[in-house]
Amino acid sequence: MAGRKINPWLKMGLEFGPILAFFLAFGRLKDKTFTLGGTEYGGFILATALFVPLLVATTVILWRLTGRLAPMQIATLVLVVVFGGLSVWLNDERFFKMKPTIIYLLFAGILGFGLMRGRSYLALAIEEAMPLKEEGWMILTRRLTAFFLGLAVANEAIWRTMSDQAWVNFKTFGLPAALFLFFMAQGGLLKTYGTDERPGE
Structure with missing residues (x-):
């Protein structure tokens, strides 16, 4: 199934927006340390914690707008959730x-x-x-x-x-x-x- 066409700029924003947000968040937080629940987290982990749900949200929006996702997008989303989640959970x-x-x-x-x-x-x-x-x-x-x-x-x-x-x-x-x-x-x-x-x- 080919899926529905959407504005190419909107599609690009949904696909690359989370990556750009991660880049900007890391730039602002990279030299900072935050204590949450008695555990210290560096800026990299916090930027990752922002990136994972943002990618999930934009991928769901893209799917709702187009009616389909490429196999590469699905595999990427799953691995981001798994490995990003592990990084945040284990603080690694x-x-x-x-x-x-x-x-x-x-x-x-x-x-x-x-x-x-x-x-x-x-x-x-x-x-x-x-x-x-x-x-x-x-x-x-x-x-x-x-x-x-x-x-x-x-x-x-x-x-x-x-x-x-x-x-x-x-x-x-x-x-x-x-x-x-x-x-x-x-x-x-x-x-x-x-x-x-x-x-x-």
């Missing part, structure tokens, strides 16, 4: 920092499993939005699988070796920019293997 920011690694390994694993079976699971998810010939889907899926693995490695390297601010910058700006540049770089493939045929036609 490492769980939240590991979340992008788990997400990208999960996506790479799913796509890689499909490739082992000779299928492109990516095509099943977005074929309506970007129709390609079968060979094109296989090439794009292999590239995206390798790209997701690279993002997982990059996330681990950054959060383990750099400052909290460096990781927040990477999560807020680096990851979206990397995804945007990856798909922009596929222009040649889309031109070569693109088709005007829609699924079911």
